[in-house]
Amino acid sequence: MADSRSLVTARLVLHRARARAGSLLALTATVAAAVAAVILILVVTDGAAALGRAAAPAGTPDDEVAAAVSIGAASLSSALPSLLLTVAVVAAAAVAQLGRLLAAAREHETDTVRARGLSRGQALALHTIEAVIVGIAGTAAGVVLAAGLAIAVGGTDAAGAALSRSAAGAVVALLLAIVLVAALARRSVTRRRGARATSIAAVALIVAAAALGLWQLGFARPGGFDPVVALAPTVVLLAAALAALAVFGAIARVAALPAGRARGLEASLALRQIARRLPLSGVAVLLVALTVAQAILAGAFAGTWTAAATDSAALRVGVDLRVDLAPQSASPAEVAAVSGIDGIDEVAAAVTEMLEFGDDEVSLVALPAPLAPVVMADAGGAADPAALVRAVTGGADGDDGRDGDSGDVGASAAGAVRADPVPLGDDATGLSLAVTAEWTGADASASLQPLAVLRDGRGTVIAQPLTLSAVSTDQVTAAATLPEGDGPWSLMALVMRIGPTPGVPTGSVTLQEVSAVGGEVLDLSGTVTFEGGDRERVIWLADGRDAAAVDAAADGPAPQALRVAVSDAFSARFGVGEGDRLDYRVAGTGRRGEVLVAAVVEAIPGASRADAVFATTDDLLVASLQRGTTFAPATSVWAAGRTDADGALSAALDDRAVRVAAPGVADRMVGVLVTGWWVSAAGAAVLALIATLAIVQSLALARGPELAVLRALGVTAGRQARLRAVELTVILGGAALLGAGAGAAVALLLTAPFVAATTPGILPVALSLEPAWGPLGGLCAGLLLGLALIVGGASARVRRAARDALVDEEAR
Structure with missing residues (x-):
């Protein structure tokens, strides 16, 4: 029976940790990066309501602003989980792989302590203690990192907001600690057939979920929480990364077949090593491909959302x-x-x-x-x-x-229709007219109310009444001063109206003279007939038609x-x-x-x-x-x-x-996702680099005896360094290229429906794929630079190790 007093002690935990300090430090850094990314995403999105209210134009009623804020908050609640889940998936994959590498490195140690009576329960307790310590340290470091970045960008207020989100960071750390415990507790001898079947089933489930998400995303509408919108980006990205990994594995195996017959050592050794160690390098391929794909999706969303929201607002407002x-x-x-x-x-x-x-x-x-x-x-x-x-x-x-x-x-x-306004002249201050009238029955001349339809220099139309100045049996005159506005003025129409009269007016009115006050006499003519109770008729209209032809029409001119x-x-x-x-x-x-x-x-x-x-x-x-x-x-x-x-x-x-012509309140709230996606993509890049560095180091440890063998065969240290650099470049560069292809496919399929499903004001006519190339290029360049540094560092370490490598008994 195992004696817990002699095995599960603080001293044992401390010795185990010291022996694998590098791996535990990498795990802590991974947790810290994930915690910081999640906190920063929440800080960015916390200010959505304030940004939305600030975007409300002047004069907008408070109740309309409140309603828009409510719609924006509901739409944001659907889109925000995808950012957090993507970071969590990358972090969990990194932690799981680092945990497996740590468990593999401790295989001999584990066998020793198990031989001394360490039970599975005690081993699980050791793993849990280590995971909790890593989680606590990672949470503290992540909160400090998030607060520091928040201060650099938004000042002390942003730092306070970051600290207030520490609980969310702790939840993320707890989930990663659980993943770490599961990875550390994995049995060294597993049933490969069962594990392979489980993996195939998981991949099939992810691919099916991605297809379902893409299909249903086109039916989603903003304004409320939708689980499809929340899960679709993460699932589709993961499916794309798995597809990239499958393609990489297939290419590696096919390329390794003729490598054995190749004369050059570089081609044969690199390709065959990649094919042999796919289980180890495949995780790096998956993480790098997933990160690049996420960066491309972030760039596609950022540029497409900005263009679509702005163009939609411009189309709607005009x-x-x-x-x-x-x-x-x-x-x-x-x-x-x-x-x-x-x-x-x-x-x-x-x-x-x-x-x-x-x-x-x-x-x-x-x-x-x-x-x-x-x-x-x-x-x-x-x-x-x-x-x-x-x-x-x-x-x-x-x-x-x-x-x-x-x-x-x-x-x-x-x-x-062809409008043909008559200009009144630059110096015109008013309009006057004279008409003659012939009435059947009572004289209605004194009841005439002429109306001039005027257009100013900006095309604004106004109906200006004219005041009668003289009424006689021979002629009626009327005049009006031009209203306030920007000249020059033009005349569009003259309307004759008859006010209240004792009887029904019947007769005709003919224009005698129309002139601009301060200007010239206008060459206008027209006659209207009042009968059957009509009290309003257009006597002249700027329609460009010949007056004689109009007057000659038996039933009046045909409308155009x-x-x-x-x-x-x-x-x-x-x-x-x-x-x-x-x-x-x-x-x-x-x-x-x-x-x-x-x-x-x-x-x-x-x-x-x-x-x-x-x-x-x-x-x-x-x-x-x-x-x-x-x-x-x-x-x-x-x-x-x-x-x-x-x-x-x-x-x-x-x-x-x-x-x-700018995104409205609800759209502006959803717009915080643009920054959130960049934070998520940057956090995933950091996580991928940390995990890749650990994987490359583990790969170097596993292949340590190979250096002495190659040296004994006459391969110099410099050439071995170049061989390792070529091998890692093929792995990581191929992963980046496949990730770019996968990301482009995801962006084409997902970006437009995702933008439409999360933003209330998007119009279909304004929605097209427009990536934000500048930030996307910067993020990808940073990721590639980090990968290049990892390759260069690994190559340098191989060069140093190969110089002193000896063929020991194990290598023989």
Whole structure:
């Protein structure tokens, strides 16, 4: 019966630890690196809510911010576990391998103490004591390391946050201690057939789980915890690393077959040693491949998320800064005031309405033709504002099609609207008109209420009433001062309205003279007839049509189609292409019209739906006034400039909420994963280097007698060093190359659906693989440099050892 008093003592533990101090130090460093990585990931993600609230634009209601924070927190809860699990998997693999190497190094020692009566329970107690000591030391070192790195990056507050996460680090250390105990307690003689069957079953399970995760990830949606999102990246990365290991093993075995017949010692020895020692070098291959694959996934996620979140925000908002004023409209004075704000480069008023095509609603965006290419966002190339304007105006490159020289929509598309505003002149201060009226029955001249539809120099439209100045039996005159705004002004339409009268007005009104106050007389003419109770009629419209032909039309001029560009989603939904025409209704108003599809584009920036159309405000107004006396007002102010001008913009527009072309509150919270992935990848790289160094050292110890044999055969110490360097370079370099291939495959398959599944504001049209090459290159270069140093150090040690190596009895 074993005597625990003489075997399981502090003295025995101390002697065992001293004998294998290097291995235990490597284990402690591994635990410390894992603890530090986990703590730093949690510190980075802890500030997500604060970052999200800070990203809320000026004027955003508190309840909307709180709702967005809740959505962001739920989305983050799904994505965060993948970062922690990846670090834990790499750390567990490293600890398990280091534990196995330590157990193998102690094989003779273990046999000795077992022969002296050490029971399995006592051996397990020794292993547990060692694992606990390693875990405690690693936790302390990891917490100190994390706090130091936090101070270097974020100051004392970040260090406090790191210390507050010590409990999470302790949990990680406990799990790694359990792995270490299992590795140390592994029996030296195992049933290989059972172990191999278990390994094959585990690999098959991981591959199946990875396939299931990739399949289900496409159906995941952000906004709540999803176990598929939490587990898929780790499982897919592990499956890719196992595939890289399988490929490496197959190549090594195939390459070793003809190596025995090769004349060169370098090729035959290196390839055959790699094939013979796959169980040992395979772990290094697995860790290096997994680390490189994770680094590539981190780079793919970082770049893709940044581009997709930014471009999605730009597509959704449509411009750098935007204020929606509905149900009020944007006046020329407000737009002019916004243009003077510091940080605002250009501003325009936009029409954002909903159109009905049958029973389906689509989003309409209309902007002034000259300003649309300036203020509208291109969303990283997902949209082309200049091409949109050219499509709907018929203009050539660099021309809006309004000068009549290079773009006449009427000539290129029969029956399409072509707005032709009449300029009032740079010095105009007002507008006056004179009309004659002929009435059947009561005279309604005194009840006339002329209305001028004016457009300022920024394309902002306003309906300006004219005040009657003289009423006689021969002529009625009216005038109005131009409203506040940026000139020069243009006239878009004149509307004649009749106010309250004792009877139903019947008669006709004819324009006699229209002139710009401070300017010239305008060459305008028009006649309208009031009958059947009509009280509003458009007497003149800037639609570019010949007045004589319009007056000669028996039933009035035929309305023209509005030339528009439509999104791919619109085209697919309604089955239309360029040249097709569709009837529409303006939602909630009853106004009707017809559109002519001039172009099909990928997306319309600023549209509230994927099904969207784009038009110019001039053409939209003319198309509306050809069918009635009302038109859609501009209810949105779009400004191009710095996003930090949101506060001043909100203040200029009565503290209304500002939307900016930047990731929103929930998206910004998920954006902390970008830094988290880099921390996770860097931590995995450190863990892989530590484990690789230990594996290379163990490999050197196992092959110590080989050096003397080779020396006896005439192989110099320098040549042996080169041979070992070639061998390790093939192992580690091949692992890195296979890991890069595996990582590229994972990035192609996983990045886009993972970004979409974790970030609420991502639009599919803005989602494409765009790796962050700079940080990715730096991380991979650091990993390769570390591997190169390991190879160089091993080669130097072989050179020194080969000089003094002697062929002993064991080697013989």
